Amino acid sequence: MTKVLIIDDEPLARMIVKEYISKHPDITLLQECQDGFEGMKAIQQLQPDLIFLDIQMPKINGFEMLELLDQPPAVIFTTAFDEYAIKAFESHAIDYLLKPFSQERFDKAVSKWQEKQSQQTSKGATEALLNTMSQAPTQQQRVVVKTGSKIKIIPVEDIYYLEASDDYVKIITKEGAFLKNKTMSHFESTLDKNLFVRSHRSFIVNIQQITRIDPYEKDNHIAQLKSGAQVPVSRTGYAKLKEVLGI
Amino acid sequence: MSSTPLKSAKNIIIFSTIWWGWATLYFKLLYVDYQLSGQIAIIDTLFTNGLLILGSLLLINIFRFYNPKKGTFLYLLVLIAAFSLLWTAIVRYGLAAILYDNDEYIKFLIHSMSIRFAMALLITGCVALFSTVWYTQEEYKENEQRKRDAEKLARDAELFNLRQQLQPHFLFNSLNSISALAGSQPQQARKMIQQLSDFLRGTLRKDDQQQISWEEELKYLHLYLEIEKVRFGHRLTTEIVSGPETTNLQLPALLLQPVVENAIKFGLYDTTEAITISIIATIESNQLIIKVQNPFDPETSRPGTGTRFGLSSVQRRLYLLYGRSGLLETAVNNNIFTTIIKIPQA
Numbered sequence: 001m002t003k004v005l006i007i008d009d010e011p012l013a014r015m016i017v018k019e020y021i022s023k024h025p026d027i028t029l030l031q032e033c034q035d036g037f038e039g040m041k042a043i044q045q046l047q048p049d050l051i052f053l054d055i056q057m058p059k060i061n062g063f064e065m066l067e068l069l070d071q072p073p074a075v076i077f078t079t080a081f082d083e084y085a086i087k088a089f090e091s092h093a094i095d096y097l098l099k100p101f102s103q104e105r106f107d108k109a110v111s112k113w114q115e116k117q118s119q120q121t122s123k124g125a126t127e128a129l130l131n132t133m134s135q136a137p138t139q140q141q142r143v144v145v146k147t148g149s150k151i152k153i154i155p156v157e158d159i160y161y162l163e164a165s166d167d168y169v170k171i172i173t174k175e176g177a178f179l180k181n182k183t184m185s186h187f188e189s190t191l192d193k194n195l196f197v198r199s200h201r202s203f204i205v206n207i208q209q210i211t212r213i214d215p216y217e218k219d220n221h222i223a224q225l226k227s228g229a230q231v232p233v234s235r236t237g238y239a240k241l242k243e244v245l246g247i
Numbered sequence: 248m249s250s251t252p253l254k255s256a257k258n259i260i261i262f263s264t265i266w267w268g269w270a271t272l273y274f275k276l277l278y279v280d281y282q283l284s285g286q287i288a289i290i291d292t293l294f295t296n297g298l299l300i301l302g303s304l305l306l307i308n309i310f311r312f313y314n315p316k317k318g319t320f321l322y323l324l325v326l327i328a329a330f331s332l333l334w335t336a337i338v339r340y341g342l343a344a345i346l347y348d349n350d351e352y353i354k355f356l357i358h359s360m361s362i363r364f365a366m367a368l369l370i371t372g373c374v375a376l377f378s379t380v381w382y383t384q385e386e387y388k389e390n391e392q393r394k395r396d397a398e399k400l401a402r403d404a405e406l407f408n409l410r411q412q413l414q415p416h417f418l419f420n421s422l423n424s425i426s427a428l429a430g431s432q433p434q435q436a437r438k439m440i441q442q443l444s445d446f447l448r449g450t451l452r453k454d455d456q457q458q459i460s461w462e463e464e465l466k467y468l469h470l471y472l473e474i475e476k477v478r479f480g481h482r483l484t485t486e487i488v489s490g491p492e493t494t495n496l497q498l499p500a501l502l503l504q505p506v507v508e509n510a511i512k513f514g515l516y517d518t519t520e521a522i523t524i525s526i527i528a529t530i531e532s533n534q535l536i537i538k539v540q541n542p543f544d545p546e547t548s549r550p551g552t553g554t555r556f557g558l559s560s561v562q563r564r565l566y567l568l569y570g571r572s573g574l575l576e577t578a579v580n581n582n583i584f585t586t587i588i589k590i591p592q593a
Contacts, residue, residue, distance in 0.1 A: 009479070009482075009515075010420065010423075010424065010478050010479060010480070011479075011480040011481075012423070012424040012427035012428060012477070012478065012480070013420070013423055013424070013427065015427045015431075016423065016426060016427035016430070019427070019430055019431075034519070035519045037519065056416070056516070057516070058515060058516045058517065058518060058519045059516070059517070059518070059519055059544075059547075080415065080416050080419035080420045080423065098419070099419050099420060099422070099423035099426075100419070100422045100423040100425070100426035101423075142547065153546075153547040155547060
């Protein structure tokens with residue numbers, strides 16, 4: 001028996017997936033969720049084998065929801081149109097269904113998953129997909145983090161700086177520090193390069209927070225932020241900062 | 248670089264006619280009024296006025312590269328005075344050198360120097376004034392042309408963008424809803440196909456220069472809203488407030504749809520609750536005022552800084568159409584975002 005969830009904000013979109021599922025006696029629909037929060041909760045409580053996930057949803061989108069899960073389940077995306085996403089799916093997702101899709105197309109996606117499941121690779125595939133997504137050239141407007149049981153959406157303007165911290169990145173904002181299980185290079189490539197500069201191997205700084213840059217020891221500098229914090233600036237970091245600040 | 252006034256044949260004819268007229272008058276002055284001999288009068292006329300042509304050409308070319316801005320007219324006066332002085336000096340010593348054996352003429356020449364200087368001042372002044380005005384106008388014309396070109400490009404691009412942005416998500420999601428309805432509620436599916444077709448026909452047929460009545464735009468918005476309501480179900484409610492006094496007011500075609508689309512997107516994706524989008528039309532000092540309101544979450548959204556694509560292009564379009572800014576305003580009140588659009592009526 002396969003346990004599945006539908007996560008989509010449009011009722012009719014959920015309805016048609018439900019209808020298609022009903023043709024598969026071996027699939028049990030555990031729950032329909034109308035946004036990412038409901039989706040997360042249901043995934044943690046019900047531990048589905050497979051989810052049908054829309055991308056554009058209120059508050060947090062499908063990718064952000066997946067990022068917040070410690071152990072994301074296998075995913076079949078159902079989406080209307082997203083050129084970039086299509087590319088990523090082609091390489092890593094179990095499958096993606098472009099709306100509107102037919103029962104035949106849906107059946108094909110399900111059997112694709114069943115094949116992959118016998119090979120025990122589906123979980124790795126979702127992680128690989130997320131890694132591909134993180135290399136998206138699109139600039140991030142916000143960062144979604146989990147603090148305890150709560151989900152926090154941080155607009156990028158509120159970030160003071162980011163600091164590497166073992167396997168995590170510490171995000172320092174006006175409301176405190178948050179941890180996110182990502183790499184520095186992930187943030188370096190997804191945050192707006194005109195706003196965030198990797199000033200040091202372990203630091204990325206929001207240039208709008210910088211009040212001044214002082215020399216510090218030989219070859220190095222240190223950036224003073226409005227909040228009073230200090231961020232180290234390496235030699236290459238200094239060159240990058242100078243370029244972005246136009247000095 | 249501006250083109251010189253001497254590029255056009257018409258101007259050259261006008262200039263030479265003026266010069267010939269002036270030279271003839273000048274000759275008459277010397278020959279008839281001052282009773283100089285014909286030969287001497289001709290030499291004086293040609294020398295003085297030949298220099299005048301050279302000087303004028305030089306001035307015209309100087310102003311081609313140097314257009315005095317506000318507040319630098321003092322330099323202009325200095326330039327004119329220097330020019331006149333130089334001209335007078337060349338006339339004084341040049342003519343004295345050519346006609347050195349004629350004492351009576353030399354005496355006349357020296358006597359007439361102050362008048363000649365005054366004359367030079369007036370003529371170079373006129374030439375300078377003319378050049379300045381000419382080049383200022385040329386520059387203005389060039390700027391206007393550039394502006395027109397840029398605006399046309401922007402307009403075309405914007406309209407293209409608008410259509411591009413509108414189509415994919417909206418269209419495919421609507422088709423998906425129809426597909427879902429087709430199984431269980433075929434009547435509903437058919438109705439939605441009808442609405443979607445009418446809506447798409449509207450976007451294709453309209454030209455963005457065209458003005459349409461508020462009544463017509465509202466009909467079109469209604470189609471759009473109905474489709475969105477089917478898609479989002481109970482989460483989306485709309486409220487339209489529009490009195491009879493506004494129905495015949497005019498506005499540019501396709502102007503409001505991106506604003507409403509934006510409000511829906513912003514409203515629906517910024518909260519998980521049900522939302523209401525309000526559209527309120529009023530008339531105020533001969534302007535059609537349209538307010539579009541949507542809720543948002545001040546915690547996570549920055550209405551001022553976000554990528555509200557629809558608004559900046561609408562704002563730009565209003566500016567291009569009416570030549571003034573401030574026709575699109577936004578206001579934030581608690582968790583309600585309001586877009587206010589003012590359409591001046593003819």
